[in-house]
Amino acid sequence: MxxxxxxxxxxxxxxxxxxxxxxxxxxxxxxxxxxxxxxxxxxxxxxxxxxxxxxxxxTPGLIDPHVHLREPGQTHKEDIASGTACAVAGGFTTVCCMPNTVPALDSPELVRWVMRRAAETGHCRVFCVSAGTVGRKGERVADIAGCVEAGAIGISDDGDAIADPAMMRAVLEQCAKCDRVFMQHCQDPAMTRGSVMHEGAVSRRLGLVGWPREAEETIVERDIAIARETGARYHVQHISSAGTVDLIRRARAEGLRVSGEASPHHLLLTDEAIERQGAAAKMNPPLREWSDVIALREGVADGTITVLATDHAPHSADEKRRPMATAPFGIIGLETALALYAEALVHPGLIDWPRLIGLMTIEPARLCGLDAHGLGSLVExxxxxxxxxxxxxxxxxxxxxxxxxxxxxxxxxxxxxxxxxxxxxxxxxxxxxxxxxxxxx
Ligand SMILES: [Zn+2]
The missing domain is CATH 2.30.40.10 (Urease, subunit C, domain 1)
Known part of the structure; x- marks a missing residue:
């Protein structure tokens, strides 16, 4: 750029x-x-x-702290040029890209490569979230300090949770040392083997393997305890369940540096969308029930959820046409996010426009330390x-x-x-x- x-x-x-x-x-x-x-x-x-x-x-340029630009390695889905074209069309001037590329962004060299590539081909600012573990495998701590020095603004193994609690503790200790946020994709792998969609009446009706809310909530609960011990800044990505909103609300009341984000689809859709639209509505974490949607909206309204993020996750039409069990998870979001947030939050009167703008500018800027770069504000x-x-x-x-x-x-x-x-x-x-x-x- x-x-x-x-x-x-x-x-x-x-x-x-x-x-x-x-x-x-x-x-x-x-x-x-x-x-x-x-x-x-x-x-x-x-x-x-x-x-x-x-x-x-x-308003200040909008910031999305959670996108997948698919470069390097999966450029048939998206690349930095095309993903940032989506971003500016949606009003975003800054995006933070997740490390589940091929190879994973787990080294200072790769972080520098993406930033250089973004400077050459991007239409907006791009910052990297680098991996917490080598190859996002959850086995060895990555060179977090090196990646932060190369410019990483957050740490995550997004696409997977760090399942081993001892590994999670080691990663959070590094994040605390570098004063960078850890963003967790909260999914217990053992509870979600083969899971396709939310576990409930619809999954039973369709005969698809269910994905219980506890697969998210148990990880959040465990991580809050580790965050308390390490003093690390901890952020829950793409919240899907009402129970998670409660856990974050309590952690924040306790004064912990814990936050969470909501995505457009989790603020608007339920698992019934799978029945109507099949894999087009297949997400990770999955769309849940109306009571979860309401809890997420209330979480935004009462200040528990402070950040909105699209989780822009491009996949080719061929990939999404596969059967439910094997089609990839995720949907795109950058071009449509602003209108959909307004649909979920502003038009029903839960928050006003200035609040919505805050959730899309200064709040994500503070989460990722981008306010130190002067981003997220509109001042002389x-x-x-x-x-x-x-x-x-x-x-x-x-x-x-x-x-x-x-x-x-x-x-x-x-x-x-x-x-x-x-x-x-x-x-x-x-x-x-x-x-x-x-x-x-
Ligand atoms: Zn994720």
């Missing part, structure tokens, strides 16, 4: 929201040489490229990463809206409201969407 565009952009007439500083007012934003030069009323364009933000929210003199959102724009999610190599989403055809109309990365307009009303029906 080329940062030094040198161009000047004036975002005119929007509602400027910066949750980190509490700013929320009508103003223009002038960006010059990659920085926010001024936030004020009636700014002169002076030859700047003008973005009309009438009726729009002007700060980094020129800005997203312009039309909160009322209604649109139908269609194939043309998907910018990556894969189109595996169960949300095709959904009518949603709210969309990023401009994404500015380091002062450069990386994406712009025309605002003409979409014909519905």
């Amino acid at each position: 080329n940062d030094s565009s040198g161009g000047t952009v004036l975002i005119r007439g929007g509602r400027v929201i910066d949750p980190g500083s509490g700013l929320d007012r009508a103003a223009d934003v002038l960006i010059r040489d990659g920085r926010v030069e001024r936030i004020g009323v009636g700014l002169e364009s002076g030859g700047a490229r003008v973005v009309d933000a009438t009726g729009c929210l002007v 003199g700060g980094v020129g990463d800005v997203t312009v959102i039309d909160p009322e724009m209604e649109w139908v999610i269609g194939p043309d809206d998907l910018k990556g190599k894969s189109t595996n989403t169960p949300f095709l055809g959904w009518v949603v409201r709210g969309r990023a109309i401009a994404t500015i990365v380091g002062g450069r307009v990386a994406f712009q969407q025309t605002r003409k009303a979409v014909a519905l029906g």
Whole structure:
């Protein structure tokens, strides 16, 4: 990604929201040489490229702390260029990529390789989450300090949990030493052998191997105990069960540095989607029941869940067409996340737009230490990463809206409201969407 565009952009007439500083007012934003030069009323364009933000929210660039860019090794699904094209189309200026590539991101050399590749081919900022164990195998602690020094902003074996508690403790001790967050994919492997979907009435009806909530909750409970002992910062990825929300709520009340994230699909869908859509709705962790969806939404509303993350997980159409038992887990999410979060949280009145923006900017920035890079904020003199959102724009999610190599989403055809109309990365307009009303029906 080329940062030094040198161009000047004036975002005119929007509602400027910066949750980190509490700013929320009508103003223009002038960006010059990659920085926010001024936030004020009636700014002169002076030859700047003008973005009309009438009726729009002007926010810090959105941050997704959990995406899969599939490079190196699985570039038939996605690569850094295509994945970051999805990101800017969804309003994201920064993404954090998970280490379950081929090979796994478990060494400083690989972290540097991805960052160099992102600088050359990416459309937005990319930060690496590096593996906690060598090859993500859960057997030997990876060179966490080396990876952090190379630029890793978090540690995870995502795709798998670290199953051995002694290994988990050793990894958390390293994370605490490096002051980096550990992000756990909470899945007890012994409880989920061959599991395809949530264990319940639907799995029994379909005759598919179930995946109980306890497979997630027992890992979370164990890890909170280890986090308490080690003082490490611990983060639960893609929460799926109501019990996990309760465990995190209690840990936070105790003052532990424990957090969790929710993904669009877990805030909107239940296991019944599997019955209707098959592998298109096959996720890891699985979609659960309506009571879990409600608990996740309440967890966001009461401040237990502080971060939203897509878990953008591209897979080819051929792979997703396999039978339920062998089709891969996961769906894409970057292009549709903002509208779907609004659908789950803002439109029903659980939180307002400034809260939603906070969950997508300053909160993930703090989680990953990106606030130290000036990301997640919109302030004079700060980094020129800005997203312009039309909160009322209604649109139908269609194939043309998907910018990556894969189109595996169960949300095709959904009518949603709210969309990023401009994404500015380091002062450069990386994406712009025309605002003409979409014909519905
Ligand atoms: Zn995961």
